[in-house]
Amino acid sequence: MLTNEQMTVITSTVPVLEEHGVKVTTRFYRQLFNDHPELLNLFNHVNQETGDQPKALAYSLYQAASNIENLESILPVVKQIAHKHRSIGVKEEHYPIVGEYLLQAMQDELGLNSDDPVIEAWGAAYGIIADVFIQVEKEMYEQAGWDGFREMKVSSKVRESDEIYSFYFSPADGGPLPLFQPGQYISIEASIPGEKYRHIRQYSLSDAPGKNHYRISVKRENNPEGIVSNYLHDQVNAEDSIYISAPAGDFTVKEAHSPLILISGGVGVTPLLSMYKRVRESQPERPVTFVQAVRNENVHGLAEEIHVLKEDSHIRHIVCYEEPENIDAGDFKGRLTPEALASFLPQEQAEYYLCGPELFMQSVYDMLKDLGISSNQISYEFFGPTMTLVENK
Ligand SMILES: Cc1cc2nc3c(=O)[nH]c(=O)nc-3n(C[C@H](O)[C@H](O)[C@H](O)COP(=O)(O)OP(=O)(O)OC[C@H]3O[C@@H](n4cnc5c(N)ncnc54)[C@H](O)[C@@H]3O)c2cc1C
Ligand code: HEM
Numbered sequence: 348m349l350t351n352e353q354m355t356v357i358t359s360t361v362p363v364l365e366e367h368g369v370k371v372t373t374r375f376y377r378q379l380f381n382d383h384p385e386l387l388n389l390f391n392h393v394n395q396e397t398g399d400q401p402k403a404l405a406y407s408l409y410q411a412a413s414n415i416e417n418l419e420s421i422l423p424v425v426k427q428i429a430h431k432h433r434s435i436g437v438k439e440e441h442y443p444i445v446g447e448y449l450l451q452a453m454q455d456e457l458g459l460n461s462d463d464p465v466i467e468a469w470g471a472a473y474g475i476i477a478d479v480f481i482q483v484e485k486e487m488y489e490q491a492g493w494d495g496f497r498e499m500k501v502s503s504k505v506r507e508s509d510e511i512y513s514f515y516f517s518p519a520d521g522g523p524l525p526l527f528q529p530g531q532y533i534s535i536e537a538s539i540p541g542e543k544y545r546h547i548r549q550y551s552l553s554d555a556p557g558k559n560h561y562r563i564s565v566k567r568e569n570n571p572e573g574i575v576s577n578y579l580h581d582q583v584n585a586e587d588s589i590y591i592s593a594p595a596g597d598f599t600v601k602e603a604h605s606p607l608i609l610i611s612g613g614v615g616v617t618p619l620l621s622m623y624k625r626v627r628e629s630q631p632e633r634p635v636t637f638v639q640a641v642r643n644e645n646v647h648g649l650a651e652e653i654h655v656l657k658e659d660s661h662i663r664h665i666v667c668y669e670e671p672e673n674i675d676a677g678d679f680k681g682r683l684t685p686e687a688l689a690s691f692l693p694q695e696q697a698e699y700y701l702c703g704p705e706l707f708m709q710s711v712y713d714m715l716k717d718l719g720i721s722s723n724q725i726s727y728e729f730f731g732p733t734m735t736l737v738e739n740k
Pocket of ligand 1 (some may be wrong): 391393396397479532549550551552563564565566567568569571572573574575576577614617618629728729730731732
């Protein structure tokens with residue numbers, strides 16, 4: 348429990364955190380990895396270099412501090428982060444060390460002593476926030492399909508486009524595969540020859556649940572070469588082993604009856620395709636509009652799969668090519684405009700799911716808000732540290 352004085356200190360330092368949060372978390376990670384390089388096996392190094400992870404951590408601490416008197420209200424955010432933590436293998440014993448380095452970074456950045464009331468209050472607050480995470484994660488570990496990273500055998504590797512390969516895999520021990528919720532992801536733990544640390548990355552499951560395989564569809568990242576996507580494309584083939592953690596994530600479809608609108612940019616199609624396939628099986632009458640935006644035909648992965656299903660009268664599948672090779676290709680050419688988007692959408696109240704690059708999602712989100720769609724009808728997934736789309740409206 349925080350004392351009343353500590354509560355006042357935390358509340359009064361929220362603006363400080365808003366201003367200095369990213370500097371504190373950047374310093375925190377630098378000191379943490381310097382003294383505990385083994386933790387580089389857990390963290391995505393690129394998210395450190397780009398500053399995305401320090402930003403995500405600072406933002407979540409800011410949110411927690413702003414709601415310190417009512418942490419219940421940020422439980423959905425905590426759960427989202429906890430899914431990622433569980434999927435990567437963050438454990439209860441990691442929390443004290445993170446707390447120690449966070450407080451040290453706060454002291455150093457703000458020029459305070461360890462017995463300063465601000466540091467003492469933050470120490471107590473970190474303990475409370477960490478306990479909430481530990482409790483939520485404990486339940487997630489108990490409910491997970493398996494513990495840690497499980498060996499899978501790749502049964503096939505399929506080229507989907509110039510940039511995307513799908514990998515089908517099932518347990519190496521021949522055991523059963525638990526069901527997952529469409530929209531969920533797995534983490535791959537890659538031990539890449541020549542790399543000092545192992546690298547963990549998330550990939551959405553792109554097929555429907557209930558099959559004897561899981562499938563991921565991976566885009567090759569270039570300029571500079573992405574570590575894990577290039578490893579998977581170039582070095583992992585049928586019959587090879589990969590190690591994955593059990594499905595995680597809360598970007599999942601509610602079983603409502605209202606029309607379902609799926610809007611993807613590029614490889615962001617993967618979780619939406621899984622949702623789409625599942626809804627076709629479990630709710631065949633439910634109207635679905637799938638707006639798929641891609642650069643051109645050459646990078647249009649998994650197109651065939653949606654084309655086959657397109658013959659259903661409840662489905663609208665709209666393909667938008669930003670720069671088509673063939674002038675007749677697709678249903679819409681160029682960047683999605685508000686008018687075009689409006690013309691694809693139903694009049695009724697619907698549920699919207701977005702996945703794609705940040706700028707794409709922000710622009711679609713703004714257009715939907717302009718069309719009068721409320722933010723609680725819109726869910727989205729980031730293919731990187733979770734951010735919040737800006738409420739411009
Ligand atoms: C929930 C979730 C689901 C996901 N689902 C999918 C999916 O279904 N399919 C899919 O393909 N991906 C998916 N991703 C993304 C995936 O996890 C990886 O981030 C992606 O494959 C890139 O990993 P990488 O190791 O190849 O690239 P990294 O080495 O991590 O590099 C990431 C990007 O940063 C660039 N980069 C590298 N170094 C720097 C630097 N110093 N400065 C600036 N930029 C740099 C690279 O060019 C690359 O584009 C998902 C991510 C999340 C969080
Ligand atoms: C209260 C304490 C903590 C908070 C508020 C916090 C917050 C966050 C946030 C906001 C993210 C980004 C989530 C996302 O990508 O969706 C994240 C990811 C992560 N966290 Fe934590 N975290 C905490 C404790 C820890 C601990 C104890 C560890 C273990 C060392 C840890 C390891 C990680 C890792 C490995 C990631 C993924 C990072 C990446 O992809 O680079 N976190 N955390």
